[in-house]
Amino acid sequence: MDNTKMHKSLGIDLKAHDTLIRALPELFKECFLNKEQDLKSLSYFYSVVADIHGTRVKELIEHKNKGPVIGSFCIYVPEEIILAIGGQLVGLCAGADFWVPYGEQIVPKNLCPLIKAGIGAKFSKTCPYFQVIDLLIGENTCDGKKKAWEILSDMVEMYIMDMPNKKSNSGLKLWQEEVKSLCNFLEKKFSKPISFDSLLKAVQKVNAKRSALNRLYETRKNSPTPISGIDTLLVTQIGFYDDTERYTKMVETLAKECEEKALSNSKSNDKKRILVTGSPMVVPNWKVHHVIETSGADVVVEENCTGTRYFKDNVSIENSLAKEDLLKNISDRYIRNINCACFSPNTDREEEILKICKDYKVDGIVYASLSFCTTYMIEAEKIRKVAKKNNIPMITVESDYSFSDLGQLRTRIEAFIENL
Numbered sequence: 001m002d003n004t005k006m007h008k009s010l011g012i013d014l015k016a017h018d019t020l021i022r023a024l025p026e027l028f029k030e031c032f033l034n035k036e037q038d039l040k041s042l043s044y045f046y047s048v049v050a051d052i053h054g055t056r057v058k059e060l061i062e063h064k065n066k067g068p069v070i071g072s073f074c075i076y077v078p079e080e081i082i083l084a085i086g087g088q089l090v091g092l093c094a095g096a097d098f099w100v101p102y103g104e105q106i107v108p109k110n111l112c113p114l115i116k117a118g119i120g121a122k123f124s125k126t127c128p129y130f131q132v133i134d135l136l137i138g139e140n141t142c143d144g145k146k147k148a149w150e151i152l153s154d155m156v157e158m159y160i161m162d163m164p165n166k167k168s169n170s171g172l173k174l175w176q177e178e179v180k181s182l183c184n185f186l187e188k189k190f191s192k193p194i195s196f197d198s199l200l201k202a203v204q205k206v207n208a209k210r211s212a213l214n215r216l217y218e219t220r221k222n223s224p225t226p227i228s229g230i231d232t233l234l235v236t237q238i239g240f241y242d243d244t245e246r247y248t249k250m251v252e253t254l255a256k257e258c259e260e261k262a263l264s265n266s267k268s269n270d271k272k273r274i275l276v277t278g279s280p281m282v283v284p285n286w287k288v289h290h291v292i293e294t295s296g297a298d299v300v301v302e303e304n305c306t307g308t309r310y311f312k313d314n315v316s317i318e319n320s321l322a323k324e325d326l327l328k329n330i331s332d333r334y335i336r337n338i339n340c341a342c343f344s345p346n347t348d349r350e351e352e353i354l355k356i357c358k359d360y361k362v363d364g365i366v367y368a369s370l371s372f373c374t375t376y377m378i379e380a381e382k383i384r385k386v387a388k389k390n391n392i393p394m395i396t397v398e399s400d401y402s403f404s405d406l407g408q409l410r411t412r413i414e415a416f417i418e419n420l
């Protein structure tokens, strides 16, 4: 499909966009098509990525006749509220190295690549998702993001959610107020009042998406795992921008196929089982998974925002009789159950990682931080201590989106796997 006309209408810099999009098929081939893979239901997810700046963008443009398209960079932004006003939430990817030099024209080089790529994507006018959104919701999590919003707000309309630093009673209260304020702001801005019914429906939809992902991840507890880590990462990444209901159905279908494959599998496998944890890995950042899985191990689970943190707990609907009850449950689910390193202390994450290691029979942890992601890099020390105490080997790697460190990364990861 030729998307030139559509991209032009969005104000895309067509020449620069061509360079960006030309690099993707090669990378995709290297990471996905060159490996063995026998799950039929994955073809949907592969086709979504192959057409990344096509059909979905068109759908979002069409959606704008019915409701807003809203962007975000963080899993603390509650999708339920956006769906309840008839909107669509798009997680802006910011995972491509292509955008980093554009970002570095504006912000310091020693910032994490996610922030630089996010700013670069907007500045270079090469991301159709960034061009299509009516509003970007930011959140005061890490310092880099907080300050990035000030720059991005000159290029796109923004709403910022304030975040507590502690999960104390006052922190929980602050977040409850923030969730309510977001709701009031969106209702007013888009003249779409949120009723109890519309919010309940939205909660059920997002809960169903989380449950489907949970079902898929459960199958990875089998040995051998029926689905590779890199394929599961891709599936989760797509959840950030695909249509929620369609995506849920496709994940359910894939999970069912994985369950059947696991049941009928009589072969055993002596591959080491790896947990990847740390900073989020957004499309098309597949680097660490690719290196681990082409070094002879299986990534069986990710404790990060493009892994279990994205879907792990549902919003409770029990005893919810009014919109206010649901808003409180939404705020509780997000603040209590997402263990981002921006919180201090963040001891729940230590417990969560140990539990995951046990449930998924993990042999070793790869702690992957994005370069200059200070919060996750510092927190690695806490996790290292906990892992050591529990005799779980762990390696810490720090990387950006470029491929210049691929050789070094491979050498370290191969040595780590060999010693497990």
Ligand code: BJ8
Pocket (backbone or CB within 6 Å): 073, 074, 075, 076, 112, 113, 114, 115, 141, 142, 143, 144, 145, 279, 280, 305, 338, 340, 341, 342, 370, 372, 373, 374, 375, 376
């Ligand atoms: S809930 S991890 S999505 S804030 S990688 S920009 S932390 S310097 S993305 Fe995150 Fe929400 Fe937390 Fe998850 Fe800063 Fe680190 Fe960059 Fe990061």
